Amino acid sequence: MNPRRYLRDDIDDLAHYAPVQPLEVLAEEIGVPVDQLVKLDANENLYGAPEAVRAAAAAAPLHIYPDPDQTALRADIAAYLDVRPEQVVAGTGSDDLLDVVLRLTLPAATATATPTFGMYSFLSGIAGMRHIEVPRTAGYGLDLPGLRAAVDDDAGVVFVASPNNPTGNAAGLEEIEALCALDALIVVDEAYAEFAGTSAVPLLGAHPNLVVMRTFSKWAGLAGLRVGYAVAHADLVEPMLAIKQPYNVNAAGDAAARAALAHRDELLASVRAIVAERDRLTREVGALGWLEPHPSDANFVLFDVTAGDSGEIAAALRERGVLVRRYDRPDLANKLRISAGRPQDTDRLLDALKEVAPR
Numbered sequence: 001m002n003p004r005r006y007l008r009d010d011i012d013d014l015a016h017y018a019p020v021q022p023l024e025v026l027a028e029e030i031g032v033p034v035d036q037l038v039k040l041d042a043n044e045n046l047y048g049a050p051e052a053v054r055a056a057a058a059a060a061p062l063h064i065y066p067d068p069d070q071t072a073l074r075a076d077i078a079a080y081l082d083v084r085p086e087q088v089v090a091g092t093g094s095d096d097l098l099d100v101v102l103r104l105t106l107p108a109a110t111a112t113a114t115p116t117f118g119m120y121s122f123l124s125g126i127a128g129m130r131h132i133e134v135p136r137t138a139g140y141g142l143d144l145p146g147l148r149a150a151v152d153d154d155a156g157v158v159f160v161a162s163p164n165n166p167t168g169n170a171a172g173l174e175e176i177e178a179l180c181a182l183d184a185l186i187v188v189d190e191a192y193a194e195f196a197g198t199s200a201v202p203l204l205g206a207h208p209n210l211v212v213m214r215t216f217s218k219w220a221g222l223a224g225l226r227v228g229y230a231v232a233h234a235d236l237v238e239p240m241l242a243i244k245q246p247y248n249v250n251a252a253g254d255a256a257a258r259a260a261l262a263h264r265d266e267l268l269a270s271v272r273a274i275v276a277e278r279d280r281l282t283r284e285v286g287a288l289g290w291l292e293p294h295p296s297d298a299n300f301v302l303f304d305v306t307a308g309d310s311g312e313i314a315a316a317l318r319e320r321g322v323l324v325r326r327y328d329r330p331d332l333a334n335k336l337r338i339s340a341g342r343p344q345d346t347d348r349l350l351d352a353l354k355e356v357a358p359r
């Protein structure tokens with residue numbers, strides 16, 4: 001008897017989210033030590049978390065359940081963003097809260113502006129919802145009439161990443177306000193807001209259907225601890241708190257996130273260094289003449305490969321210990337997304353790119 005007959009019928013059709021491979025596995029495969037890898041494929045902060053943040057995580061009481069109400073963490077986040085604690089809920093990364101939003105709303109459909117972060121379609125599929133992709137315009141702007149049509153076609157939740165992953169550009173606040181005029185929950189995913197310096201949080205007062213997602217994964221160097229949060233109208237946050245997994249933020253993550261906010265000057269200095277490195281990446285990789293950068297407000301740059309094949313280039317870089325992100329989607333054909341790291345990471349990337357240049 002095949003146990004799979006008890007599973008849902010669409011299980012094989014669900015788009016599989018392709019996470020990045022563990023570093024040890026990769027290093028083993030490539031045959032280089034882990035600390036020689038240049039990891040520019042997942043938009044992490046390669047400066048890592050400050051020592052005080054690491055110490056806070058290490059000192060967390062591991063044998064005691066964390067606070068399900070996240071009282072201290074929500075208060076600290078609220079102070080950081082100048083909102084009320086009642087407007088904040090934290091999760092196991094912001095991915096957790098994207099899922100909470102879907103289970104809270106159960107819309108017939110969801111919509112997003114593509115190309116974008118794969119989690120919106122993945123989670124919608126798992127939740128059994130139709131997912132409407134509205135292609136972005138030339139230059140990766142939002143197609144507002146297209147998104148309006150998706151809402152008319154029963155999309156009850158619209159996800160917009162700003163800055164968008166992988167295109168790098170942020171949406172204008174006036175575009176987000178126009179979206180908020182639609183009759184749907186508008187989720188603006190600001191995973192990269194600290195790099196962009198703009199945010200839709202100030203729009204929350206005027207738009208009760210707006211949910212802003214943020215995370216400690218990228219700017220704060222805590223991707224491994226999984227802490228993200230949503231900021232929204234208290235009437236949305238209250239039921240989110242009520243239906244989330246009670247202990248979704250673990251004790252070490254809770255302590256580290258609070259320490260990251262307490263030591264944000266140090267972290268924001270690394271954010272500024274990464275932004276400077278992003279601009280250097282844009283300039284110097286663009287100057288090679290066969291990788292055309294798209295302007296970025298985040299900590300990564302999307303490049304059009306104008307000579308050669310993105311898959312072959314990514315593989316050749318990988319053999320040299322440099323990891324970048326490539327895609328299988330037709331709308332991202334022959335493009336590479338490269339994260340901005342430390343200056344030495346850009347140096348290694350540039351050296352490797354010169355070796356693998358198509359001729």
Ligand SMILES: *Cc1c(COP(=O)(O)O)cnc(C)c1O
Pocket residue numbers: 043092093094095096117161164165189191214215216217218223226227228
């Ligand atoms: C990386 C990323 C996230 C992931 O956030 P977590 O808090 O680590 O779950 C969310 N949204 C976008 C657009 C991202 O690129």
